[in-house]
Amino acid sequence: MLTIASTPVLYPLTDRAVLSLSGEDRVKYLQGQVTCDVAALEAGDATPGGHCDSKGKLWAPFWLANLGEQLLLLLNRSLVARQLPELKKFAVFAKTDVEDVSERWQVFGLAGEGLSHWLNHHVGDGNLWQGGIVIPVAAEHALLVLPVEAELPELPRGSEQEWLGLMIQAGLPDMSAEHQGEYIPQMLNLQALGGISFTKGCYMGQEIVARAKYRGANKKAMFVLVGKATDKIAVNQDLELQLGDNWRRAGTVLSHWQQGEDCLLTAVLNKDLDADTVFRLKDQPDSRLQLHPLPYDLVD
Incomplete structure (x- = not known):
């Protein structure tokens, strides 16, 4: 129903929150909190994952990215009010700082035919770029997380609603506070x-x-x-x-x-x-x- 654009398109996303984990125990701490294998990620790697309560029910599905000196979690902004306190609850016993840093980052979707070629040309080897990261999420679809001061790529802009449709077609989950x-x-x-x-x-x-x-x-x-x-x-x-x-x-x-x-x-x-x-x-x-x-x- 939705057709991917013939060239790469940049989709500004306002409904994504960005959480940061820093400190020397950040990997060990998050490894004991979420479903994905945090310790397996090298700098520039990313993975989907989930954060559950003690009964195995999701507080949040997310994308996790390893920036080297910090870990970033990308999730639906409506989930943060309940999820962030749960994530921070045991961090006081570890050398880990957990923060909502959404105001320091800008989040975009990237999708379109030839996106892989565009990324190879502009980003090069690895996914770290301009102090941020590119997160491949599906064929010719990616998330782009950049510091607010970073220069944006000169690409056509798409709508947030269209990006959501592309993510649904790709079978990628999103969940709201409800x-x-x-x-x-x-x-x-x-x-x-x-x-x-x-x-x-x-x-x-x-x-x-x-x-x-x-x-x-x-x-x-x-x-x-x-x-x-x-x-x-x-x-x-x-x-x-x-x-x-x-x-x-x-x-x-x-x-x-x-x-x-x-x-x-x-x-x-x-x-x-x-x-x-x-x-x-x-x-x-x-x-x-x-x-x-x-x-x-x-x-x-």
């Missing part, structure tokens, strides 16, 4: 994206996350839906699936893109759905949605 504490990481497909390490050892919620893998306890996953909606879509809006002449609640809207009546959205749904299942937004009975294939396999 859903904090509801989903384990596998329900947002973090294991399929390399955002969960099952070998690194303990972290907050690790026992629950591991049990979901090894005992098959998780029956849900994040799916992409495509279709038509007559009115504006909202996060946490109820979704229904069709069963004969009836409709049954299926889940809620996680993230969405909309242009006119055309829409894309993500939702956490049961994994045993038929490929031709018909959905609608509960408050928009004339809307119709169907499953859009994920660009990756759903592994446990």
Whole structure:
């Protein structure tokens, strides 16, 4: 539904927060807090990941980048009020400073045909650039995190809403405060994206996350839906699936893109759905949605 631009486009993102971890114990500390393998990252590396409560429910999905002297977490700004105090809670016992540094950084999406070539020409080897970092997130899609004083690349500008649609098409999860504490990481497909390490050892919620893998306890996953909606879509809006002449609640809207009546959205749904299942937004009975294939396999 959304077509990637024929040349690289820069998408200013205002809804991303940037958290920083610095200090000599930053890697060791974060390793014991999140789902991804922080210790495996060299300077310039990045990975998706999740920060959970003790019951394995997500405070936040994020992108983690290693800048060498500090670690940066990129996440939905609405999550910070509840998530940051949890991340800082035990930092007082480690040589680690955890801060919201969003005002010091500017965050952009980068996408378009030829982006890899453009990055090779302008950024060169590695992903560190102008005191910031390029984070590859999908084929010909990347996040660009630069200090506020850095010079921006001379590229066409795109809209934040379009970037969100591109991320939905790529099957990449985004979550707002409305859903904090509801989903384990596998329900947002973090294991399929390399955002969960099952070998690194303990972290907050690790026992629950591991049990979901090894005992098959998780029956849900994040799916992409495509279709038509007559009115504006909202996060946490109820979704229904069709069963004969009836409709049954299926889940809620996680993230969405909309242009006119055309829409894309993500939702956490049961994994045993038929490929031709018909959905609608509960408050928009004339809307119709169907499953859009994920660009990756759903592994446990």
